[in-house]
Amino acid sequence: MNFYLKKIAATSAILLSTAMLSHAAQTDITIGMQLEPPNLDPTGGAAGAIDQVVYANIFEGLTRYQADGSIAPALAKSWDISSDGLTYTFHLNEGVKFHDGTAMDAEDVKFSLDRARSEDSTNAQKALFAGIASVDVVDASTVKVTLSSPNGGFITNMAWGDAVIVAPESIANAATSPIGTGPFVFSNWVQGDRIEMSKNDNYWGAPIALKKATFKFISDPTAAFAAMMAGDLDAFPGYPAPETLPQFAADPRFTVIGGNTEGETILSTNNKDEHFSNLKVRKALAHAINRQEIIDGAMFGYGKPIGTHFAPHHPDYVDLTANSNYDPELSKKLLAEAGYPNGFDTTLKLPPPSYARRGGEIIAAQLRAVGINAEISNLEWADWLKQVFKGKDYGLTIVSHTEPMDIGIYARPAYYFQYDNPDFQQLMKDLTAESDPAARSNMLKKAQRIISDDYVNGYLFQLARTSVINSKINGMWENSPTQATDLTGVSWSD
Amino acid sequence: MLHFAFTRLISLSLSLIAASVVIFSVIEIIPGDPASFMLGINAQPDTIAALRDQLGLNGSIISRYFNWISGMLTGDFGISYTYRVPVSELIMARVWISLPLAIYALAISTLIAFPVGLIAAANRGRPVDLTIMGTTQLGVAIPNFWFAMILVLIFAINLRWFSAGGFPGWDQGFLLSIKSLTLPAIALALPQASILARIMRSSILDTLDQDYVRTARAKGLTRSQAIWRHALKNAMIPVLTIIGMQFSFLMAGAIIIENVFFLPGLGRLIFQGITQRDLIVVESVVMLLVFAVITVTFIVDITYAAVDPRLRRKQ
Numbered sequence: 001m002n003f004y005l006k007k008i009a010a011t012s013a014i015l016l017s018t019a020m021l022s023h024a025a026q027t028d029i030t031i032g033m034q035l036e037p038p039n040l041d042p043t044g045g046a047a048g049a050i051d052q053v054v055y056a057n058i059f060e061g062l063t064r065y066q067a068d069g070s071i072a073p074a075l076a077k078s079w080d081i082s083s084d085g086l087t088y089t090f091h092l093n094e095g096v097k098f099h100d101g102t103a104m105d106a107e108d109v110k111f112s113l114d115r116a117r118s119e120d121s122t123n124a125q126k127a128l129f130a131g132i133a134s135v136d137v138v139d140a141s142t143v144k145v146t147l148s149s150p151n152g153g154f155i156t157n158m159a160w161g162d163a164v165i166v167a168p169e170s171i172a173n174a175a176t177s178p179i180g181t182g183p184f185v186f187s188n189w190v191q192g193d194r195i196e197m198s199k200n201d202n203y204w205g206a207p208i209a210l211k212k213a214t215f216k217f218i219s220d221p222t223a224a225f226a227a228m229m230a231g232d233l234d235a236f237p238g239y240p241a242p243e244t245l246p247q248f249a250a251d252p253r254f255t256v257i258g259g260n261t262e263g264e265t266i267l268s269t270n271n272k273d274e275h276f277s278n279l280k281v282r283k284a285l286a287h288a289i290n291r292q293e294i295i296d297g298a299m300f301g302y303g304k305p306i307g308t309h310f311a312p313h314h315p316d317y318v319d320l321t322a323n324s325n326y327d328p329e330l331s332k333k334l335l336a337e338a339g340y341p342n343g344f345d346t347t348l349k350l351p352p353p354s355y356a357r358r359g360g361e362i363i364a365a366q367l368r369a370v371g372i373n374a375e376i377s378n379l380e381w382a383d384w385l386k387q388v389f390k391g392k393d394y395g396l397t398i399v400s401h402t403e404p405m406d407i408g409i410y411a412r413p414a415y416y417f418q419y420d421n422p423d424f425q426q427l428m429k430d431l432t433a434e435s436d437p438a439a440r441s442n443m444l445k446k447a448q449r450i451i452s453d454d455y456v457n458g459y460l461f462q463l464a465r466t467s468v469i470n471s472k473i474n475g476m477w478e479n480s481p482t483q484a485t486d487l488t489g490v491s492w493s494d
Numbered sequence: 495m496l497h498f499a500f501t502r503l504i505s506l507s508l509s510l511i512a513a514s515v516v517i518f519s520v521i522e523i524i525p526g527d528p529a530s531f532m533l534g535i536n537a538q539p540d541t542i543a544a545l546r547d548q549l550g551l552n553g554s555i556i557s558r559y560f561n562w563i564s565g566m567l568t569g570d571f572g573i574s575y576t577y578r579v580p581v582s583e584l585i586m587a588r589v590w591i592s593l594p595l596a597i598y599a600l601a602i603s604t605l606i607a608f609p610v611g612l613i614a615a616a617n618r619g620r621p622v623d624l625t626i627m628g629t630t631q632l633g634v635a636i637p638n639f640w641f642a643m644i645l646v647l648i649f650a651i652n653l654r655w656f657s658a659g660g661f662p663g664w665d666q667g668f669l670l671s672i673k674s675l676t677l678p679a680i681a682l683a684l685p686q687a688s689i690l691a692r693i694m695r696s697s698i699l700d701t702l703d704q705d706y707v708r709t710a711r712a713k714g715l716t717r718s719q720a721i722w723r724h725a726l727k728n729a730m731i732p733v734l735t736i737i738g739m740q741f742s743f744l745m746a747g748a749i750i751i752e753n754v755f756f757l758p759g760l761g762r763l764i765f766q767g768i769t770q771r772d773l774i775v776v777e778s779v780v781m782l783l784v785f786a787v788i789t790v791t792f793i794v795d796i797t798y799a800a801v802d803p804r805l806r807r808k809q
């Protein structure tokens with residue numbers, strides 16, 4: 001009898017201690033993502049999913065984006081800029097090691113930048129490095145980068161995921177086993193299911209709270225809902241089933257975050273199209289669109305109206321929505337003036353994301369009300385890239401431009417919306433050469449006004465990024481100044 | 495017999511060659527370039543050209559076709575454009591989910607269908623039979639993805655007995671992996687079991703009308719004795735044919751269920767391959783499935799001929 005009593009006491013003691021252990025803060029996290037990255041080399045592909053896994057977690061650059069969108073030092077602890085704006089001298093943090101134990105030094109920086117700008121480079125954002133004339137190693141912890149012309153955005157360019165510092169010894173295998181300098185070490189990838197990473201105990205920067213992170217790939221919105229509700233996932237940044245958000249918001253176990261992104265969602269217009277080459281037609285198009293109806297109908301109310309191609313949370317943003325307010329009567333009048341009193345037929349080619357597919361239906365209905373008959377065709381991404389982006393065979397399309405600070409695309413006449421305005425192109429050249437913050441700010445504001453007044457595209461809304469997270473998680477990014485799931489500041493409360 | 499096997503073998507090779515030509519050309523026709531898909535909308539043309547070169551996309555269609563075929567014959571399926579790992583590795587990882595899932599679902603479906611079909615046949619026209627027929631009619635009609643969502647709602651979200659999906663990997667423990675395949679297997683098995691049970695029932699009833707069963711009954715066997723001793727064996731041939739067909743369907747056709755339960759199986763590999771224009775993966779997986787189905791058909795043909803002498807003589 002006594003024996004059994006002892007056994008029971010021992011068992012309950014064990015149970016009690018495990019119960020107490022489970023009260024200590026959790027140190028692992030499972031994050032849901034809709035798209036699986038095709039590979040894990042951020043310097044060799046455009047897929048946003050790559051950066052969402054590796055940026056700041058596994059790979060780091062000379063500088064980095066912070067949660068509020070500002071740029072902070074990372075592997076470079078400081079830098080000096082020569083008075084002519086041509087020479088950047090980066091002072092690197094010392095004692096930084098790659099995950100394979102090799103040291104990160106000036107040679108690695110030179111290798112990474114030279115590799116990204118080389119002739120056979122497959123870097124998707126090669127333009128970031130285009131202005132670099134030479135990269136020189138001064139000593140092990142100092143690198144001198146010389147530009148061919150001044151570039152006020154160079155420090156920001158170096159914060160992109162495409163500009164992370166990699167090592168010549170390990171880059172060949174980065175697609176499947178990435179080796180960086182970040183606070184997490186890549187540990188496992190079950191293709192189609194998940195990627196796991198664990199804490200880097202030799203991290204050079206401030207220590208992190210998490211010991212293990214798992215990214216799980218769930219493409220189906222209903223499955224994503226089920227996985228959150230069942231507790232399989234701790235967080236789902238960019239949650240794909242907005243119709244279920246009220247349910248999460250009402251549940252104390254979860255927090256719903258509606259954050260900003262850098263995604264200007266626009267009704268891209270072919271400026272060389274027979275109808276849309278006419279400014280009056282483009283203006284008519286802009287006034288035919290009811291933005292709030294699209295945000296409510298397609299985005300469940302999440303998203304901020306924009307009147308130009310610029311992120312509303314940026315300090316230099318100018319609210320130009322009134323320039324293209326919803327006014328179907330004015331729209332009809334403009335169409336008549338342009339010679340289309342009975343409207344015309346055009347195409348509306350939609351890529352797969354729901355903002356495009358759902359928004360496209362609403363826009364087509366709004367355009368029909370003023371006489372423009374837009375025939376919708378739904379395309380897969382690869383087909384969209386071929387027909388619309390490369391072939392420029394379209395009238396209208398809807399796409400979210402998610403790269404940060406990308407107003408410069410309006411200076412590329414060969415870009416798919418084919419806007420060719422020499423004044424704007426000159427303004428962008430001046431902007432690149434200007435490093436005085438006040439002057440830059442004025443130029444950016446002027447640029448926003450030019451494209452708004454030219455009605456280059458229909459400006460719809462800034463894409464929101466709603467995330468559902470466990471209420472006990474702290475430190476997740478609310479906004480997405482760049483595509484990233486930065487876990488360095490994330491922790492659990494008890 | 496040898497002559498029969500030989501002609502079947504020739505027709506098998508011809509089917510494979512024809513299939514490879516069709517698969518290759520259909521996939522080459524799909525619009526969209528893998529390199530521009532991978533590099534996105536900010537990439538410069540020279541970057542895309544450099545990547546196309548790396549991926550070996552610049553040769554002529556004919557030379558790429560022969561490279562693909564000769565690679566497959568030597569077991570080299572090529573390197574996935576997007577994942578940059580050998581296609582054979584990708585396929586192997588997926589097969590170890592799709593194959594067990596198919597076997598699991600088939601086992602459940604057979605375990606349900608056999609007794610249910612037998613009971614219905616043995617009670618033809620009685621309330622039990624009518625109930626079973628009504629229920630299986632419903633089982634055939636219910637879409638399996640809807641049933642899957644209901645299972646998730648009940649067992650994952652409300653009861654929390656299972657996770658809502660995903661696959662931990664066999665190295666994480668056999669039971670854990672089997673557990674994660676249970677809800678998908680049930681969702682897949684329900685319609686299959688309903689079909690199989692109905693086939694089982696009608697097949698037994700067909701044989702019950704045959705002369706040899708009537709003779710057995712005349713010799714004094716009861717209805718169920720006649721079923722057990724004579725009808726069942728002969729009723730199995732159509733049932734086994736259906737099971738064979740269901741198995742090939744379950745291997746490749748579980749894609750919707752794989753999506754609901756986010757399982758990384760073969761169906762999703764093809765689906766992802768198509769959307770990402772990872773053409774080499776799509777070509778190889780589809781070819782492999784065609785090979786599997788044609789080979790199974792070949793084996794079945796040969797077995798039929800071995801069992802039934804009439805088939806041999808016809809040649």
